[in-house]
Amino acid sequence: MKPFVPQLQSTFVKGLQENARTVRNRSAVALGKLMKINTRVDPLLKELLKGLGSEDNAVRASVFLAIMNVLQN
DSSP states (O other): OGGGHHHHHHHHHHHTTOSOHHHHHHHHHHHHHHTTTOOOOHHHHHHHHHHTTOSOHHHHHHHHHHHHHHHHO
């Protein structure tokens, strides 16, 4: 599964911007699970920090949840 981590990571980051809350939350949890496989956290965190600048509070909350999951794993 390791060769697919970059593609999955970008898909889950895009999922954080979705309208459906379930999709955003599952994307945030999935990003955390991917960190068990991928050791390069810095590029992902930089990308997620950009998402905190979103004007949509729901998206910002999902990005924050994703950051917490990534750091925990």
